[in-house]
């Protein structure tokens with residue numbers, strides 16, 4: 001894939017939960033490992049759902065990854081080292097400095113592959129993702145299957161104690177049982193979502 005290009009670019013894999021983002025990242029990394037490329041992967045230390053030092057997919061595949069607290073730890077690790085491939089999973093949890101790191105590495109000839117949620121449970125853009133999606137040369141937007149109607153799912157439904165979460169709910173609700181499932185646009189529910197309808201004016205057309 002993409003062999004004719006000069007080395008160094010940014011690939012972004014995105015979509016809702018259960019769309020196979022980590023799975024796709026692992027697949028690409030594994031393929032490149034057969035080509036004897038030097039590879040390093042990172043993930044935020046907060047994501048320890050499946051494995052501490054691995055990228056893990058819901059489907060059960062894994063690849064070794066350094067769990068890091070923040071972007072500076074990635075920079076520190078990469079100082080004086082040269083890799084062909086840098087992979088980052090759950091990239092939506094890093095702050096905006098991750099964009100500079102991805103850009104710097106891609107400029108230096110590294111193939112940078114990141115995977116992350118494009119939207120939060122409210123259906124709003126997730127942190128740094130819009131900028132990464134803009135800067136990336138290649139974007140793969142995956143869909144899951146809506147748990148309610150079977151359509152392609154582009155959103156992550158959050159259920160708190162079995163009910164749709166409220167727009168104002170904090171990301172972590174102490175004492176509540178959180179559950180997530182993929183949903184399509186039409187079945188995605190957010191309680192108390194502010195309605196933003198812009199009236200078209202002549203000047204905005």
Ligand code: ZN
Pocket residue numbers: 146147148149150151183184185186187188
């Ligand atoms: Zn649906």
